[in-house]
Amino acid sequence: MTDRQPQSRTIMVVGGGIAGVTAAIEAAEAGYDVVMVEKSPTLGGRVAQMNRYFPKLCHPTCGLEINYQRIKKSKRISLFTLSTVAAVKGSAGAYTVTVKSEPRFVKPNCTACGDCAAVAETELPDPFNYGMKTVKAAWLPHTMAFPMRYVVAPEVAKTPEGERIKAACKIGAIDLDDKGDTFDLEVGAIVWATGWKPYPAANLTAYRWSDIPDVITNVEMERLASPDGPTKGRIVRPSDGAVPRKVALIQCAGSRDLNHLAYCSRICCLASMKHAAYVREQVAEAEVDVYYIDLRAHDKLESFMRRLQADPQVRFVKSKPARIERGESGGPVVCGENTLTRQVYAEPYDLVVLATGMQASVEGDGRLAGAYDDYGFVFTEGDSIGAGVASGPLDVSMSVQSATAAACKAIQLVSGQVVSGVRGQE
C-alpha cells in the first residue's frame, strides 16, 4: 500500500463541539486513541447554547447526554479543556503538537456543589449567554457542562476573593497556584473541529444592533428561548421585559453580502423559521414577519417551511431590509422595499431578530490546518481534515455526518492507508 508507516496511531481532535465530540467518539469506538483539545472549560460548544435543534427540534441536552455517556464509557479518549493548539510540527503520521492549557484553578475532585460560587462576589459577562447575563467569578459554564467542574476566573484567583472562594470549598478542590501548562503530544492525524462564531452584528451598522436594545441576533434568540437562559425560556423584549406581539426576523444579516460574509451561511433560514415557531408557541396572538432574499430550506426540512407558510400569523416578505430606525417609542422600525409589490415600507416591531451568519472561529495565526478555502474554512484534502462548521456552514445533523467522515479520514491516515494525502495505490 504505502512505503511509509505512520509513527503514531493517535488521533487529535481540536474542538469539543458536536463535530469534535462525534469525530472523537467515532474514532475511539473504532479502536483508536484520541486526544481532544477544547478551548473553553467544557464540551458542547455552540449546540449546548441552543434551545432546540433540527431536524427533530430536540433539546441539546438529549444529543449531548448520549455523546457524554459514550465518552465516559470509552477508555481511549483523553480530554484537555481550556486548551488550544499553539503549534504543529511534522507531517501526517508523525505530528508533534504543542498544546497550551489555561489554568482552571479547580481540580478534578470538584463535585460541582456550588459552595465556591456562593461566596464569589465579582460578576463577569457570561459567555455562554452571549453576555446577556453575568456569572459569578467561580462558576459552572452551563448545566450540561462536561467535565462537570467549576471554573475560577483568573481575574480573582490572586485576590482575597480568591482566598475566600478557596476557603469555601469543603473538599479542597480549589488550586489557586494553577499556572496552566504547555506540553507536546505526538499524534498521527489532526481533525480540526474548531467550529464557528456568529458574524459580529455590530458590523451591520444599518441594522442598529448596537444601539437599539430590541434588535437582537439569532444566537441571542436561542438563549432567550432556552429554559436555562437569562429569562428562563421566556421570549421577551430586552428593553422592558414585555412580551413581543410583533416580531421581525431578518435573513442574510451579513451573509451573501460582499461587504460582510460573501457566502450563504445555509442554516439561518431554517433557524429563523424555528424562531418563528418559538414565538408562535409562546405568544398566541404574536405576528411574525420573515424578511428574506431567497428561502433555503436545506436538507429534508422543506416541510417545516411549508408548515410555517400555512400559518396566517407568519408572513414571508421578499425583501432585504435596507435599514432599521428608532421609532418614536424607541423601538425598532424596519425599512425597505417589498420586491414583489414594489412597496416601500417602514414597519414598527416589538422585537427584531437578525439572522447573522456563521464565520470560521479560528483566524490569523490560529489557522494551523493544512489548507483553508477563500472564506477561512478548513479545506479537507489529503492530511488537512476539517469536521463540522470548521469546514463550512452546516447544521447539527450535517456536522455529525461531516465529523464521522473526518474520523474515517483520520483513521485512514494513522492506519497507513493514506500518507500525506497520497491515496495508497500500487
Next chain:
Amino acid sequence: MTALSPTPSKKYDLSFARWVYDNVDGGDRLALCMQCGTCSGSCPIGTQMDHGPRKLFMMIRAGMKEAVLTSNTLWNCVSCYNCVVRCPRKVPVAYILHDLATVAVREGYAEARNSDNARFAKAFWWSAAKYGRTDERLVTGKYYFSFGMAEGYKRGMANLPIALGMIKTKRMHLGMPHACKNTGELHKVLAKAAEIEARDHGKQG
C-alpha cells in the same frame, strides 16, 4: 459619438441588457444584482421613483429599453450613495443611473431631455465647461430660460428676492462670471476627454 443602444425586437431579447453591461458605467456589475431590494429601500426618495433601481435593473434584463430610458428613476437619484454603500453585490447603483440618464438624453428621449434635472445638468455643465467654474446667475438663468422666454422671466422674477438676499450677504456677486485661470487649457482637456470617450466607449478595461 457612440452607437445607439440596440432596440430589442422580440420577447426575451437580451441585446439591450448586454449593451448596458458593456457600455454603461458600472454596468459590468449589473449582472450580479440579486434583486434583494436594498437599493430601493435605502433610497431617501424611493417613494418618488416610478420604478426604483431594483425594478429598473430587472427591466433592463427583460429588455424593456423604452420603459427604462423614459423612467424618472434615472433623474430622481440625488446621489446620496446609500445604495452604493449598502449593495451586497457591490453594484454601483448611482453610477449606472447617471450614465443611463446620459444615454437617454443622447438617444433623444423627450421625457429625458425635457426633465428638470436634464435641463439643470445641461446648464450646470455649460457653465463648468465654459468657465471652469459654476456661476449661480448663469446656471439658474440658463436653466430658467430653457423653458422659454416667458417662463424663464416668470421664474427669474419669482426668485429675485432670494437673489437679492444672496447678494446682500455676499453669497452671490455682481460683475463678470468667475472663471478658472486658463480656460483655453480647460477646453483642450475637455476636447481630449471627449475624443477618448468616443474612441474607447464600449471597450472593456
